[in-house]
Amino acid sequence: MDSATKTSSVRVRASELEGRGWLNTGGVELGLDKLRGKIVILDFWTFCCINCLHVLDELRPLEAQYKDVLVTVGVHSPKFEHEADPVALAAAVERYDITHPVLDDPELVTWQAYSARAWPTLVVVDPEGYIVAHLSGEGHAAGLASLIPELIAEHEAKGTLHRGDGPYVAPEPVARDLRFPGKVLPLESGNFLVSDTGHHRLVETGPDLATVVRTIGSGAKGFRDGSAEEAEFNEPQGLALLPGALAAEVGYDVVIADSVNHRLRGITLATGEVRTLAGNGVQRLLEAGPARVNDDGAPASETELGSEPLEVALSSPWDVAYSHVLETVIIAMAGTHQIFGFAPATGAVTVVAGNGLEGLLDGPAEQAWFAQPSGVTEDAKGNIWIADSETSALRVLKFADGGATVETAIGEGLFDFGFRDGEAAQARLQHPLGVAVLPDGSVAVADTYNGAVRRYDPAAKTVSTLARGLAEPSDVLLDESGEVPLLIVVEANRHQLIRLPLPKNALQVDEGAAQTQRPKTPVAAGELALTINFAAPTGQKLDDRWGDPTQLKVSSTPPELLLGGEGTSVGLARTLVLNPDVPEGVLHFTARAAACDGPEDANGEIPDHAACHLYQQDWGIPVLITADGASELALDLRGVQ
Structure with missing residues (x-):
C-alpha cells in the first residue's frame, strides 16, 4: 500500500x-x-x-x-x-x-x-x-x-x-509520594526541589531526598497562578535557581519549565507563590505564518522573539539553567529543537541556538541543528552542555567574542545510538535527558534509555560509565553538601531520587553501537522523483499571501548519497539524484505547508483575522540502492481520500 x-x-x-x-x-x-x-x-x-x-x-x-x-x-x-x-x-x-x-x-x-x-x-x-x-x-x-x-x-x-x-x-x-519525577534543584537551605512531573506539582524534600517538606501546586493538571495550594502545572520539568541579587530584583527565585503548558513559571520560595513568566500557552511551531525562506534558501531566522514574554509562544520547554555569561535563563526548547533564552530582568525571549531543523549539525549557533534537547547545565567556563536526546548526543554551546558555536562531544545522528565507552568519536549513548558538571570539569550524563550515568572527559575526549542498572534516570546532579562529592540521580521509573558515590575507577562498557531498525526502501541510482502529498482540510486554504506557502528541505547521511536535489526551497516536489557508488544511507526531508481557516473574503482572499496552521514533518527514510529499486517516492504530509 x-x-x-x-x-x-x-x-x-x-x-x-x-x-x-x-x-x-x-x-x-x-x-x-x-x-x-x-x-x-x-x-x-x-x-x-x-x-x-x-x-x-x-x-x-x-x-x-x-x-x-x-x-x-x-x-x-x-x-x-x-x-x-x-x-x-x-x-x-x-x-x-x-x-x-x-x-x-x-x-x-x-x-x-x-x-x-x-x-x-x-x-x-x-x-x-x-x-x-x-x-x-x-x-x-x-x-x-x-x-x-x-x-x-x-x-x-x-x-x-x-x-x-x-x-x-x-x-x-x-499511590506514591513522587510520580515519574523529572528534574532536581539544590536549595540554599540544604533541601531539594523536585519536579514531581506525574503529579503535576513540585515537591520540596529534606536533605535525605525522601522526606516531603512541602508541595507547591495543587496536584491537578492545569494552568493556574497563585498560592502554593492553588497553583496548577502540567508536567513540570526543569528547574533553575536565579542569583540572589537578580531574584531580589524580579521578585521570584526559581524558574520552572512547565512543559505541557508551554510556559515558564516562577516561584517565590519564601511563600510558594507561583506566577507565569513567559509563554502564551499556545504551542509554538517554528514559524507562525507561512513557511518562508531567505534569499539563500535558508529558513527565516527568529533571533529576537520580543520583550512581551506572555505573548510569545513556546513549545515543550524541558529544562532550564542560568547562564552567567548571558545573564539569561537558558531553555532546552524540546518542541522546536532549539535553545531559547529568557532574560528575567527585561522579559526578553530569544533564540540562542538552533534553526529549528531536527538533526545533528554543528557550527555557528544560529545554523546548528538539535533534536529534542532535554537537559542543560553551565560549566565553570560559561559553556552550556546539552543533552540532545533524539540524536543520543552530548552537545556544547560555547560563547566567544566572535559569537556562539555548537560542537558535538558524543553522538552521530538521529538514528545512531548504543552503549559504548572509550574514545568519544566511537562512544554511544541512548536518549540522554540530563547533564551535570563534575568537580574536575568532566560532564556526567543521565543516559536515560541505557539506565546509566556516563562521564565525558573533555580533555581526553573519552567516555566511561559511572553507574548502571538505573530505571530511566532523567536528571543527574553533583551534590557537594557532604564531606565527599556524590551524585544525585532522579530515577524516574522508580519514582525516587538516590545518591551514588563517584567511583574512583569508572567502568568501561562496550555493548556496541546500533541504529534504529526500520525497513530500508529500495531505490534506483540516478533520478528519484520525490512528492510530498498535502491536502488542506475542509474549511482551510493554502496561505499564499506571501508566495508559495510550502517548503521542502532535503539532505542525506552520508552527504555523498545525494548528487543533486539537496537544499531548501519552496514547493513539495523535487527531483533528487542518487549516487550509484553509495550502497545505502538515509534521506532526510523536512516538509512544511501553511493553511488558514476560511471563508475567503469577497475577493477570494484569506481575511487578515483568519486562524492559520503550519503543518510540518521530518522524515528520515533509510534507503538501499538497487538496480530494480523505485524511481519515485511519495510521502504524506496530509493525504485524504
Missing part, C-alpha cells in the same frame, strides 16, 4: 492490527472486527518522541467530544531499543496518562502494514474499515475536527455508525 494509492479514489481496506500485546484493554485482544462501526484513529507513536507527545494532547479534546463514536488506538512502534521493553512501554503509558488502547508493535509489523514512515503518523479508518486519511506530523487537530463530523454524518445516514462505549479499560491507580 503506497502513498499514491492512499490518496487516490480507490478505497483501501485497513490492515489487521498485529503486535505483541495490548495495554489499556483489561487484557482483551483487539482487532478491527471489534472496532467496526467506530471511527478509528491509529496513532503510530514512540514514547521518546516529543512530537508524538504533542499529538497525544492534540487528540484528547477530540476523544472526549466524540467518545461514543471515536476510538483512538495507539500503535507503539519503537525507535530506540529500550522502547521495545514492555515494562518501559507500560510505564510510558502510565506516565503520559494515555486513556485509549495501545498496541505493542515492537517488530513494526503494523507500522509496515500501514506504510508508516515517521513518528508521529495518524491513519483514520472509517466505520466500515476503510482508510480515509493518512497524516504525518503534528498539528492535525483542526483537520480532524472537520473530518470526524463528516464521517459521522455519512455513516449515520448509511446505518454503519455504532454509538456506545469504547474498548478502553483504565488500569488500577497507584
Whole structure:
C-alpha cells in the first residue's frame, strides 16, 4: 500500500492490527472486527518522541467530544531499543496518562502494514474499515475536527455508525509520594526541589531526598497562578535557581519549565507563590505564518522573539539553567529543537541556538541543528552542555567574542545510538535527558534509555560509565553538601531520587553501537522523483499571501548519497539524484505547508483575522540502492481520500 494509492479514489481496506500485546484493554485482544462501526484513529507513536507527545494532547479534546463514536488506538512502534521493553512501554503509558488502547508493535509489523514512515503518523479508518486519511506530523487537530463530523454524518445516514462505549479499560491507580519525577534543584537551605512531573506539582524534600517538606501546586493538571495550594502545572520539568541579587530584583527565585503548558513559571520560595513568566500557552511551531525562506534558501531566522514574554509562544520547554555569561535563563526548547533564552530582568525571549531543523549539525549557533534537547547545565567556563536526546548526543554551546558555536562531544545522528565507552568519536549513548558538571570539569550524563550515568572527559575526549542498572534516570546532579562529592540521580521509573558515590575507577562498557531498525526502501541510482502529498482540510486554504506557502528541505547521511536535489526551497516536489557508488544511507526531508481557516473574503482572499496552521514533518527514510529499486517516492504530509 503506497502513498499514491492512499490518496487516490480507490478505497483501501485497513490492515489487521498485529503486535505483541495490548495495554489499556483489561487484557482483551483487539482487532478491527471489534472496532467496526467506530471511527478509528491509529496513532503510530514512540514514547521518546516529543512530537508524538504533542499529538497525544492534540487528540484528547477530540476523544472526549466524540467518545461514543471515536476510538483512538495507539500503535507503539519503537525507535530506540529500550522502547521495545514492555515494562518501559507500560510505564510510558502510565506516565503520559494515555486513556485509549495501545498496541505493542515492537517488530513494526503494523507500522509496515500501514506504510508508516515517521513518528508521529495518524491513519483514520472509517466505520466500515476503510482508510480515509493518512497524516504525518503534528498539528492535525483542526483537520480532524472537520473530518470526524463528516464521517459521522455519512455513516449515520448509511446505518454503519455504532454509538456506545469504547474498548478502553483504565488500569488500577497507584499511590506514591513522587510520580515519574523529572528534574532536581539544590536549595540554599540544604533541601531539594523536585519536579514531581506525574503529579503535576513540585515537591520540596529534606536533605535525605525522601522526606516531603512541602508541595507547591495543587496536584491537578492545569494552568493556574497563585498560592502554593492553588497553583496548577502540567508536567513540570526543569528547574533553575536565579542569583540572589537578580531574584531580589524580579521578585521570584526559581524558574520552572512547565512543559505541557508551554510556559515558564516562577516561584517565590519564601511563600510558594507561583506566577507565569513567559509563554502564551499556545504551542509554538517554528514559524507562525507561512513557511518562508531567505534569499539563500535558508529558513527565516527568529533571533529576537520580543520583550512581551506572555505573548510569545513556546513549545515543550524541558529544562532550564542560568547562564552567567548571558545573564539569561537558558531553555532546552524540546518542541522546536532549539535553545531559547529568557532574560528575567527585561522579559526578553530569544533564540540562542538552533534553526529549528531536527538533526545533528554543528557550527555557528544560529545554523546548528538539535533534536529534542532535554537537559542543560553551565560549566565553570560559561559553556552550556546539552543533552540532545533524539540524536543520543552530548552537545556544547560555547560563547566567544566572535559569537556562539555548537560542537558535538558524543553522538552521530538521529538514528545512531548504543552503549559504548572509550574514545568519544566511537562512544554511544541512548536518549540522554540530563547533564551535570563534575568537580574536575568532566560532564556526567543521565543516559536515560541505557539506565546509566556516563562521564565525558573533555580533555581526553573519552567516555566511561559511572553507574548502571538505573530505571530511566532523567536528571543527574553533583551534590557537594557532604564531606565527599556524590551524585544525585532522579530515577524516574522508580519514582525516587538516590545518591551514588563517584567511583574512583569508572567502568568501561562496550555493548556496541546500533541504529534504529526500520525497513530500508529500495531505490534506483540516478533520478528519484520525490512528492510530498498535502491536502488542506475542509474549511482551510493554502496561505499564499506571501508566495508559495510550502517548503521542502532535503539532505542525506552520508552527504555523498545525494548528487543533486539537496537544499531548501519552496514547493513539495523535487527531483533528487542518487549516487550509484553509495550502497545505502538515509534521506532526510523536512516538509512544511501553511493553511488558514476560511471563508475567503469577497475577493477570494484569506481575511487578515483568519486562524492559520503550519503543518510540518521530518522524515528520515533509510534507503538501499538497487538496480530494480523505485524511481519515485511519495510521502504524506496530509493525504485524504
